[in-house]
Amino acid sequence: MSRLTTPDIDANRSVWIESGAGDSAGPSVPLSPLSPLEGETTADVAIIGGGFTGISTAYHMSRRFPEKRIVLLEARSLANGASGRNGGQMLNWIAGIEPSDPELAQRIYSATKGGIDGIEDIIREHRLRVRYRRDGCLQVITDARRAESAHARVEELNSWGIPVRFVRGAELATYLRPEGAVGAILDSSEGQLHGVDFIEGLRPVLAAQGVAIHEGSPVTSIREGSTITLTTPLGEVRAKAIVLATNGYTPRLGYFKTGVFPLHSHMLATEPLAAEQWAALGWGRASGFADDLDRIAYGALTPGGQLIFGGGSNASYSYLWGNRTQYPGSPETAARSFEAIRRQLTRYFPGTAALRITHRWTGTLGLTMSRVCSMGVRGEHRNVYYALGYSGHGVTLANLAGRVLCDIYSGDDARWRGLPFYQRELGGIPPEPFRWIGYHVYTRLTGRSPRKVEGKR
Numbered sequence: 007m008s009r010l011t012t013p014d015i016d017a018n019r020s021v022w023i024e025s026g027a028g029d030s031a032g033p034s035v036p037l038s039p040l041s042p043l044e045g046e047t048t049a050d051v052a053i054i055g056g057g058f059t060g061i062s063t064a065y066h067m068s069r070r071f072p073e074k075r076i077v078l079l080e081a082r083s084l085a086n087g088a089s090g091r092n093g094g095q096m097l098n099w100i101a102g103i104e105p106s107d108p109e110l111a112q113r114i115y116s117a118t119k120g121g122i123d124g125i126e127d128i129i130r131e132h133r134l135r136v137r138y139r140r141d142g143c144l145q146v147i148t149d150a151r152r153a154e155s156a157h158a159r160v161e162e163l164n165s166w167g168i169p170v171r172f173v174r175g176a177e178l179a180t181y182l183r184p185e186g187a188v189g190a191i192l193d194s195s196e197g198q199l200h201g202v203d204f205i206e207g208l209r210p211v212l213a214a215q216g217v218a219i220h221e222g223s224p225v226t227s228i229r230e231g232s233t234i235t236l237t238t239p240l241g242e243v244r245a246k247a248i249v250l251a252t253n254g255y256t257p258r259l260g261y262f263k264t265g266v267f268p269l270h271s272h273m274l275a276t277e278p279l280a281a282e283q284w285a286a287l288g289w290g291r292a293s294g295f296a297d298d299l300d301r302i303a304y305g306a307l308t309p310g311g312q313l314i315f316g317g318g319s320n321a322s323y324s325y326l327w328g329n330r331t332q333y334p335g336s337p338e339t340a341a342r343s344f345e346a347i348r349r350q351l352t353r354y355f356p357g358t359a360a361l362r363i364t365h366r367w368t369g370t371l372g373l374t375m376s377r378v379c380s381m382g383v384r385g386e387h388r389n390v391y392y393a394l395g396y397s398g399h400g401v402t403l404a405n406l407a408g409r410v411l412c413d414i415y416s417g418d419d420a421r422w423r424g425l426p427f428y429q430r431e432l433g434g435i436p437p438e439p440f441r442w443i444g445y446h447v448y449t450r451l452t453g454r455s456p457r458k459v460e461g462k463r
């Protein structure tokens with residue numbers, strides 16, 4: 007039995023949640039809150055968490071098994087977690103894995119590209135009003151030696167049939183002109199997803215497919231058995247199977263405490279500018295970019311013309327004692343984080359120094375020691391499904407998770423077996439106080455997040 011303390015979840019203050027982030031193609035009216043769970047109910051599958059993992063699992067399960075009763079419980083509101091607060095980049099690959107053999111590389115690439123295609127298919131099939139673009143993300147290389155090896159890696163991937171490109175000079179400048187960039191790896195199949203649009207757009211689709219969604223329904227205890235009992239403040243669900251779709255929040259549920267830790271990541275958004283103004287400041291036709299440094303900096307242009315930017319230094323990420331997921335944001339610590347992010351933004355795009363910052367927010371990532379995520383099923387009765395630990399790659403992977411979990415649930419999962427996330431064992435994160443001390447000492451000494459380096463797979 008896992009008993010939880012009061013949910014520790016702050017409100018989403020990101021640019022995505024505000025109507026000002028968008029353009030006329032997006033949803034115009036915010037949806038009204040869904041009622042909390044009240045009283046007792048039963049389910050074949052009860053999903054905890056209303057981000058990409060929970061929503062994609064509800065979508066695929068209710069499509070494949072229309073006769074099953076699926077209940078989704080969200081502590082606050084759909085897309086309140088990282089799925090509604092992120093950098094928006096739909097990326098290929100699995101964080102933590104750099105395959106050295108062609109077969110694995112092709113499998114991973116085709117799985118993640120299939121994940122991005124799957125998001126687009128859903129938008130098209132249900133004619134969702136979702137702002138997204140698919141004109142490529144860049145990994146910017148900031149050092150000549152690393153650019154040489156990135157170029158060689160691109161050629162190797164091309165020889166395996168993977169269509170990424172190495173761009174530099176005048177061609178790079180048509181996409182992006184960050185100061186200090188020597189070159190970049192461009193993947194034109196990647197793009198940007200407005201996560202709040204996507205999740206809100208799917209709400210009526212899920213309702214039509216029979217999924218019962220309850221917002222304001224934090225799960226406060228989980229009693230495992232052949233039937234699992236989930237308790238919320240006003241109700242109870244007795245379910246044959248549950249899905250932990252809580253990524254960075256999962257250790258607070260009593261699961262994966264040594265496997266995942268919540269890393270708070272800060273982002274900011276500038277005032278909106280027109281496309282020509284951004285082009286003058288150095289932003290061309292890229293959906294988004296990340297750099298090649300240990301404390302990754304990343305940025306993207308929203309559909310409403312705001313540059314969002316995060317990372318770039320230790321100060322832009324933090325770990326809070328005891329896996330806390332609500333960022334207290336004392337003015338001093340938060341101000342330091344946002345100043346550090348702003349400095350990094352100005353380093354890459356000096357012309358942004360004069361721009362007004364309209365939004366500052368924090369979100370909870372689920373980080374694993376190897377950076378590789380895991381998707382599978384566990385528990386004495388093999389009825390606790392989970393997908394988590396995407397380590398900053400969850401826009402694609404958490405949306406793919408719904409398909410993977412649905413296939414595992416139905417026993418039809420051959421196509422996922424052997425992929426690095428499939429039933430992957432997670433571990434290696436020490437208990438407190440070593441976790442907190444370890445994180446802070448390690449980041450200060452090395453400038454990186456703690457990480458166990460594994461052999462290439």
Ligand SMILES: Cc1cc2nc3c(=O)[nH]c(=O)nc-3n(C[C@H](O)[C@H](O)[C@H](O)COP(=O)(O)OP(=O)(O)OC[C@H]3O[C@@H](n4cnc5c(N)ncnc54)[C@H](O)[C@@H]3O)c2cc1C
Nearest residue numbers: 055057058059081087088089092093095225369399400401
């Ligand atoms: C600042 C930031 C930038 C990022 N940028 C990118 C990017 O550009 N590209 C990329 O691929 N990834 C990015 N990520 C990561 C990506 O957003 C996540 O991996 C992904 O959204 C995880 O989705 P999820 O559904 O698993 O978790 P979440 O979206 O966090 O959803 C979990 C949900 O569970 C709910 N919950 C928690 N506890 C309970 C409970 N007890 N009862 C009921 N509900 C509960 C929460 O309220 C939350 O809504 C970023 C993350 C952050 C924070």
